[in-house]
Amino acid sequence: MAPVGPVDGELRRRAAVALPAGVYGHVKAGERWPGSPQFVARAAGSRFWDVDGREYLDLLCSWGPIILGHRHPEVEEAVAAQHALVDCGNGPAPAMVDLAERLVGIVDHADWAMFAKNGSDATTLCLTLARAATGRKTILVAAGAYHGAPPWCTPEPVGVVPGDRAHLSYYRYNDLESVRAAMAAAPDDVAGIIVSPFRHDAGFDQELPDPAFARGLRELCDATGALLILDDVRCGLRIAFGGSWEPLGVAPDLSAWSKAIANGYPLAAVLGSERVRAVAAAVFATGSFWFAADAMAASLATLAVLEREGGVAAMRDWGRRFRDGVEATAAAKGLEINMTGEVTMPYLSFPGDEDRALADVFAAACADGGLFVHPRHNWFVSAALDDADLDLALSAVGAGFEAVATVSARA
Ligand SMILES: Cc1ncc(COP(=O)(O)O)c(C=O)c1O
Structure with a gap:
């Protein structure tokens, strides 16, 4: 396994002094796996380069935001053109109206759009809107689901007090009975159910x-007056060119978006149905940077490219061929694996690898082979990936499986 490069090592040493824990959050230093660089020097298309000059094929896509490939020329041109006019102004640029109309046109359930910066802004705003629309307090959340880092949902509740999580009740994903039980525990008080398009913990x-679970949630909401909130922050635009439950025929009342909608530029959106419009107008939802135009221009360009080039179908095709190739490679080596999730957002695990030690070995060997994957988080396919990338990815995966087989044989 290649050691961390000297420049990365030096930056880590400086970061350990100047930053808490030497980089925090989901990219924090302690969560890097052996051989994984901490710092990124540059990125283009399907590749990025670490600060020591090593090149990687990117299957993490910056945890999802990069959907067309890094620094896609059409997106960069749109941002430069907008930036030459105004980004952070005293009021929004016309791009805000253009983008709201575009999203309402693309996402079936949506009649209006609001914008923010991060996925956490969008999911949190959805909860507020559901409470405002119903006059109720309780929100049902799938146990273990990630909806962002604010106190109501952070998975590491340091500094969180019980009041931050008041009026939340938990159910099990794909288990309607557990939803009914959570509803019964808060009679007449359920404002909304928040759910992710698939369980991507x-x-x-x-x-x-x-599909019966998704339809059942809709029916329970209709029967009780609660709002169905789809957290499409991670999946949005990687399952469908529209809402991720459109293929299932289940329409939420509200959906939360971010990550891929602007190909890496900071933007989030809440999309809502007519029923929620009046409270959406009444809630004081804002931020100094929420109306900045560059990211909205980036989003309009991202949507244009994705639609024109059939990006979702292309990602699904690449993802399907990749999954088939990974499964065939594992079978040829007699290695048992589980590859789960959507084909555009796959997750790989090794049966019995409870502490994820084999996953670390695998990810490190992949990085050595020039493929960047995460050992404990789903990966992301982008529309920039081509056939040559598929060959490279499968060859690196083969090296990863060799490394896992070697370590397993020693144990
Ligand atoms: C499903 C889901 N919801 C919400 C969020 C929060 O988004 P952000 O990190 O942009 O605040 C994430 C981030 O990973 C996510 O995956």
């Missing part, structure tokens, strides 16, 4: 939604 094999 980090560190666990992923679970696709049972």
Whole structure:
């Protein structure tokens, strides 16, 4: 396994002094796996380069935001053109109206759009809107689901007090009975149910939604007056060119978006139905940078390229061929694996690898072979990937499996 390069090592040493824990959050130093660089020097298309000059094929896509490839020329041109006019102004640029109309046109359930910066802004705003629309307090959340880092949902509740999580109740994904039980525990008080398009909890094999579960949530909301909130922050635009539950025929009342909608530029959106419009107008939702135009221009360009080039179908095709190739490679080596999740957002695990030690070995060997994958989080396919990238990815995966087989044989 290649050691961390000297420049990365030096930056880590400086970061350990100047930053808490030497880089925090989901990219924090302590969560890097052996052989994984901490710092990134540059990126283009399907590749990025670490600060020591090593090149990687990117299957993490900056945890999802990069959907067309890094610094896609059409997106960069749109941003430069907008930036030459205004980005952070005293009021929004016309791009805000253009983008709201575009998203309402693309996403079936949406009648209006609001914008923010991060996925956490969008999911949190959805909860506020559901409470405002219903006059109720309780929100049902799938146990273990990630909806962002604010106190109501951070997975590491340091500094969180019980009041931050008041009026939340938990159910199990794909288990309607547990939803009914949570509803019964808060009679007449459920404002909304928040749910992700599939169960993509980090560190666990992923679970696709049972269509009966998705339909059942809609029916329960209709029966009780609660709002159905789809957290499309991670999946948005990687399952469908529209809402991720459109293929299932299940329409939420609200959906939260971010990550891929602007190909890496900071933007989030809440999309809502007519029923929620009046409270959406009444809630004081804002931020100094929420109306900045560059990211909105980036989003308009991202949507244009994705639609024109059939990006979602292309990603699904690449993802399907990649999954088939990974499974065939594992079978040829007699290695048992689980590959779960959507084909555009796959997750790989090794049965019995509870502490993820084999996953670390695998990810490190992949990095050595020039492929960047995460050992404990789903990966992301981008529309920049081509056939040559597929060959490279499968060859690196083969090296990863060799490394896992060697370590397993020693144990
Ligand atoms: C499903 C989901 N919801 C919400 C969020 C929060 O988004 P952000 O990190 O932009 O605040 C994430 C981030 O990974 C996510 O995956």
